[in-house]
Amino acid sequence: MSIDRRNFLKALGIAGATFTMGQCFGASVEGKKNDNEFYGILYDATRCVGCQSCEMACAETYGFPPPEDVPEPGVVRETTETRRIAINQFTTPKGDFFMRTSCNHCDKPACASACLTKAMYKTENGPVIWREDKCIGCRSCMIACPFDIPKFEFDKPNPKINKCIMCYGLMQEGKQPACVAACPAEALKFGKKKDLLEEAKTRIYASPDEYYHHVYGETEVGGTGVLRLSPVPFEELGMRTDLGDVSYPEYNKTFLYSVPAVLVLWPAFLLGLHNSTKEREKRNQILSEDES
């Protein structure tokens, strides 16, 4: 198949268009490299007394009704559209302990990478926030979040997504999150993630019998802003330990990287295929006319 100027220009145009389109509709996996600069919260289950002060402080700060139920073993309290923190009690062979459920502020959050408007957004300082003016209410953040944290107001005509935002507003004023400030047992600590990780490991080394030797959130789902310490294995306190150490946006990576390639190569290939079949058709037609 010879190529004339017209076809060459056509192919060039398509390739060029797809190249530029591929750039803007294509893909990149978001991620920030220097996660050491992120802020985070350290939660220590050996210190938590289940007083719900954090829940109450959170409800007060954001105008939600204060919690009416209390943590009990065997009952799973979840975060809801009016509750950003939930404390649960678990009975383990080592005794009864509490565990806190709230947003983990992943270093590479699945919710933010699922969001098509960047309403779910990982800020420079570490908190993952939700921006009302951008959200279209598609709820793909809820599908993506491995911890099932974002909650949707199903019963409102103008629904919002509710989740912990690490008190991003207070943080910008230089204050610590409301729950951390309210904790009477020093089970919560706010700070740079780097420092919190050191602190967590120091606590384990200082009293190795008291702690289960793992910091939940150091590697889970590629690292999270909220770090957890526990006296017993984490699955005994209702935490999922099968989530893997790969950050969740990685699962999309192969697909998203193939998008620009498909948009560039597919049309060129199809055009070539079309030209070759067209040529063959014409040739058959004319040859058969000659024979008759």
Next chain:
Amino acid sequence: MNREQNTGLLKFIISELKPKGKIITPFNVISAITVLAAIVILTIRFAKGLGSVVDSSQSHPWGLWINFNVITGVAFAGGAYVVTFMVYILGMEKYRPIVRATVLYALLSYMFYAGALMLDLGRPWKIVNPIIGNSFGISSVLFLVAWHFLLYMGSLLSEFFPTISEWATLKRQRRFFASLTLGVVIFGIALSTLHQSGLGALFLMAKPKIHPLWYSEFIPILFFISSIFAGLSLVVILESINQKVFGRKMSFLHKSSHRPVMFGIAKICTISMFVYFSMTVLVFIHGKNMAYLNTPWGYWYLVEVVGFVLVPGIVFLFGYKRMNLNMVRIAAAMSIVGIILNRLNISTIAFKWYDGVIQFPNLNEVIVSVAVIFVQIQVFKWIARRMPVYTESPSWVTEESHSKSFQIRNESPYKLNTRRKKWKTSAG
């Protein structure tokens, strides 16, 4: 176009708006009742919030409108890109008679299913954000799918526009859009490849939530391959029904080409279903999922993969070999069930399988889902009764295209001669 022509066109369209044929038929009555009920339900939904009518919950955030109408329905609209690929790219002229009906079906599917998506969005008035807003979530699969839906709808409209212009006698516009067809078809195939697989990729990050028998990193590829036979199976059913509905008005070409086209499709379905089945088996073995097979979930998986993929694949094969049209139709219906099972398994049934609760849609959701499909069918009927979808194009179209090919033939006899010589030497 001057004003006189404009008012003429307007009058023509108004006169065409009147219904043709019997108005009160059982089907029309049922669809009218369903649509009325759906309007009531949707009014409540927009006044009081999504939770007042649907059973979606915090653990199953997507209900029937997304999981059935969008994720399943779009797979069935895949017929358009497969058929246009065969006709315009591979030059398989045999399938040209079904191009218009298939493209029309796909165009309406995308329009109505994107509409269904709007019903399910919590904040639909913000829909412009990912399109013209300054908030491009380019790392999001849904962003890609949304854009591809939009662009593909434009491509389909452009592919279908010659039919509209033949109905409204818009000669210049027809010529323009007909000249775009090849480019639009190529663009549309690229978009379809990506958004059909993209619908699967929406679930890639739900790894810990979907049963391992259904989750794999190959979901996008499986979604793409299955959309080939999903779309073609729907074409089989659609064409079989329309042979009965529009039979009398159909052009001779449509009627006479029905059987060979159906058997051709049966062959392609057989091949793509066996490719899909062997890929599923590979994924199953790769995932080391043997242990799950002897559980209730495993049996359900076998129902889907063997009962509604392998079996219809075999029925397609026999239907093709024995030239038995009814077998082809049965196989098509079975594979449609298989696709519905597959999409709903991934998005609803095996989603949060460890909860022990299967999310069932409530009556409200079903009514709205069905109403969307009814409206789509009614619009399809309206268009197919008026525009040359199944009937022959008006005579000015054939005259125009004849004179065009005559022109080409007579344009450069020299060039044609040299070509002829070249081919003869290369062939001989």
